[in-house]
Amino acid sequence: MADVRNGTEAQAPLVKVRDLKMYFPIHAGLFRTHVGDIKAVDGISFDIMPGETLGLVGESGCGKSTVGRSILRLYDVTGGTVEINGFEIAHVDRDSLRSKRPMMQMIFQDPQASLNPRMTVASIIGEPLDEHMKLSADERLARIYELMDWVGLNREFAKRYPHEFSGGQRQRIGIARALALNPKFIVCDEPIAALDVSIQAQVVNLLEELQGRLNLTYLFISHDLSMVRHIADRVAVMYLGRIVEIASREKLFAEPLHPYTQALLSAVPEPDPESERNRKPIVLQGDVPSPANPPKGCNFSTRCPKVMDICKLQEPGVFEFGEGRQVACHLYSESMTTTAEPTAGERTN
Amino acid sequence: MPDTAMPILDVNGLKTVFRTRGGEVHAVNSVDFHLRPGELLGVVGESGSGKSVTMMSLLRLLPSPPAEMRNGTVMFDGQDLLKISPEELRKVRGSKIGFIFQDPMTSLNPVYTVGFQLAEPLRAHLGMSKAQARDRSVELLKLVGIPDPERRLKDFPHQFSGGMRQRVMIAIALACDPQVLIADEPTTALDVTIQAQIIELVKDLRRKLGMAIIWITHDLGVIAGIADRVMVMYAGQVVEEGPVNEIFRDPQHPYTQALLKTVPAVRGPRAERLQVIEGQPPIMHETPDACSFRNRCQYAFDRCARENPALEPVHVPGHRAACFLLDTASTKEPETVHG
Numbered sequence: 001m002a003d004v005r006n007g008t009e010a011q012a013p014l015v016k017v018r019d020l021k022m023y024f025p026i027h028a029g030l031f032r033t034h035v036g037d038i039k040a041v042d043g044i045s046f047d048i049m050p051g052e053t054l055g056l057v058g059e060s061g062c063g064k065s066t067v068g069r070s071i072l073r074l075y076d077v078t079g080g081t082v083e084i085n086g087f088e089i090a091h092v093d094r095d096s097l098r099s100k101r102p103m104m105q106m107i108f109q110d111p112q113a114s115l116n117p118r119m120t121v122a123s124i125i126g127e128p129l130d131e132h133m134k135l136s137a138d139e140r141l142a143r144i145y146e147l148m149d150w151v152g153l154n155r156e157f158a159k160r161y162p163h164e165f166s167g168g169q170r171q172r173i174g175i176a177r178a179l180a181l182n183p184k185f186i187v188c189d190e191p192i193a194a195l196d197v198s199i200q201a202q203v204v205n206l207l208e209e210l211q212g213r214l215n216l217t218y219l220f221i222s223h224d225l226s227m228v229r230h231i232a233d234r235v236a237v238m239y240l241g242r243i244v245e246i247a248s249r250e251k252l253f254a255e256p257l258h259p260y261t262q263a264l265l266s267a268v269p270e271p272d273p274e275s276e277r278n279r280k281p282i283v284l285q286g287d288v289p290s291p292a293n294p295p296k297g298c299n300f301s302t303r304c305p306k307v308m309d310i311c312k313l314q315e316p317g318v319f320e321f322g323e324g325r326q327v328a329c330h331l332y333s334e335s336m337t338t339t340a341e342p343t344a345g346e347r348t349n
Numbered sequence: 350m351p352d353t354a355m356p357i358l359d360v361n362g363l364k365t366v367f368r369t370r371g372g373e374v375h376a377v378n379s380v381d382f383h384l385r386p387g388e389l390l391g392v393v394g395e396s397g398s399g400k401s402v403t404m405m406s407l408l409r410l411l412p413s414p415p416a417e418m419r420n421g422t423v424m425f426d427g428q429d430l431l432k433i434s435p436e437e438l439r440k441v442r443g444s445k446i447g448f449i450f451q452d453p454m455t456s457l458n459p460v461y462t463v464g465f466q467l468a469e470p471l472r473a474h475l476g477m478s479k480a481q482a483r484d485r486s487v488e489l490l491k492l493v494g495i496p497d498p499e500r501r502l503k504d505f506p507h508q509f510s511g512g513m514r515q516r517v518m519i520a521i522a523l524a525c526d527p528q529v530l531i532a533d534e535p536t537t538a539l540d541v542t543i544q545a546q547i548i549e550l551v552k553d554l555r556r557k558l559g560m561a562i563i564w565i566t567h568d569l570g571v572i573a574g575i576a577d578r579v580m581v582m583y584a585g586q587v588v589e590e591g592p593v594n595e596i597f598r599d600p601q602h603p604y605t606q607a608l609l610k611t612v613p614a615v616r617g618p619r620a621e622r623l624q625v626i627e628g629q630p631p632i633m634h635e636t637p638d639a640c641s642f643r644n645r646c647q648y649a650f651d652r653c654a655r656e657n658p659a660l661e662p663v664h665v666p667g668h669r670a671a672c673f674l675l676d677t678a679s680t681k682e683p684e685t686v687h688g
Binding site: 225227266 | 622
């Protein structure tokens with residue numbers, strides 16, 4: 001979704017994603033011929049301002065993790081452009097990409113799987129330093145200790161192995177590794193999903209604290225709407241490879257406009273028996289269609305409680321609601337048409 | 350809720366220990382609870398708090414070794430499930446007590462059709478013929494809201510989506526009309542919109558079938574919506590139990606209080622900073638002789654390190670908590686008792 005801001009902000013966005021597409025080919029038959037694509041990410045656009053946290057929410061399989069990974073070029077993207085801090089990322093060659101790696105980092109979901117079990121904490125945190133910087137042994141150790149202090153790990157644990165830590169502590173190691181090269185932009189891919197409730201809050205507070213101290217910009221990918229509401233400044237909602245709504249946190253949670261956002265928010269149960277008794281969730285029928293064979297027209301038309309005839313024929317355009325709020329839904333096609341473009345396929349910035 | 354009815358399931362002093370190479374792990378420590386007919390008991394706790402192990406121990410589903418049930422009684426239907434023979438136990442499992450596991454992919458057998466797996470308990474427990482079992486299976490799939498049930502019986506688990514698989518699991522658990530249904534994190538592996546579908550389904554089934562349910566989860570929101578009573582577990586012990594409104598409105602144990610504060614909400618005011626519970630849950634290498642929450646508790650005092658608090662009744666009938674602070678609370682304001 002093209003983020004057309006009102007021009008009041010002097011700062012340029014740190015991350016600019018335009019019409020990003022990531023298709024995974026399907027090969028079948030005896031000769032493994034290319035028979036189709038899984039359109040994991042199908043033409044999405046957004047901006048992230050410096051120091052901002054953009055929350056990316058959606059259900060499993062909607063492509064939110066693929067977005068995070070393609071932005072950092074962990075995949076070779078199918079189409080579109082990604083610009084981070086003024087550098088084109090999506091189509092550069094490996095060597096120049098490598099020199100840009102320090103400014104963009106990632107925190108992974110599963111700290112158990114993303115830490116090498118045969119490396120000590122010090123060597124895990126120090127590996128990016130070895131790769132990208134020329135430090136003396138003393139400088140390197142000092143930097144590792146500094147990073148461990150930042151994330152709240154005791155310096156004495158530097159010689160220990162990942163299995164000796166709890167889940168929350170392991171995630172702290174992953175965060176320290178991501179911070180090692182002073183990145184500007186960090187993709188947090190479900191960083192708390194594998195943690196217990198009481199540990200989640202610790203890690204989220206740490207991420208917020210580090211953001212304030214180091215002026216970091218986050219793309220916070222999560223399926224936990226309440227946590228996204230806490231940490232994100234703006235929120236993008238994805239459904240089946242597309243962004244259906246993007247808005248500031250307050251606007252999105254107070255008054256969701258897209259029927260999918262409405263259903264998603266109403267489905268979150270609240271820890272309060274009184275209000276739970278009166279809550280009437282919008283229960284969506286059916287399951288998410290396969291991204292290999294998305295429905296014609298609007299991707300959400302098969303489950304949408306407000307579906308109209310046009311939704312099954314034509315892909316909705318993007319409608320502006322001011323202050324960077326955008327909704328892709330036919331419901332708003334007549335009411336507010338400021339900068340709407342005819343079809344999403346021809347979208348440009 | 351029939352408060353006076355005889356409990357259908359009564360657990361006393363349950364104690365489960367795992368023998369591992371690194372020593373013993375005391376996963377469940379003297380857990381007492383009961384379940385009344387038609388009631389939904391929510392069990393909350395973090396991973397490792399012993400909530401799943403407690404429920405698995407009831408039906409002796411844990412492999413032994415390493416698990417060992419050292420103590421306790423589980424009274425169900427006039428017999429102690431921990432003492433009866435394996436043959437008698439098999440008649441209870443899946444027939445009088447149904448079990449829904451967390452992950453529907455790993456708990457369904459991938460090489461058998463869904464129809465076969467549904468018919469299995471019907472034929473084994475109720476002695477139905479193939480045709481009868483088939484008819485009942487179709488009925489069950491209809492009950493849990495799976496469209497086109499006749500055709501879906503021939504499908505394998507991988508042909509179902511996550512939410513549909515969980516519906517199949519529920520159908521299997523309900524097959525023999527159980528009196529008790531134990532659901533171990535039945536919606537944790539599912540997306541919120543699918544979770545909403547499953548919760549609506551369970552509410553609906555309760556109205557239709559009226560069985561008692563034990564619902565294990567770490568999601569306080571889910572519990573608030575469906576439970577009649579809540580039991581909070583920490584380090585293998587029950588630290589608080591009571592009616593759902595009481596637990597959420599007036600939690601007594603510092604752990605329950607902290608747990609409720611640490612979860613951000615999607616509605617209502619937004620906190621600038623999340624409340625945290627510092628530290629981590631302990632690993633229980635021996636029977637606790639002190640309060641296991643004391644290292645993370647902001648109110649801890651010297652007595653907490655010397656004795657393990659027992660579950661004591663507080664203000665409202667049926668509300669109990671295990672904390673020494675409650676003594677002072679109840680002596681300070683005796684008027685509020687039964688108030």
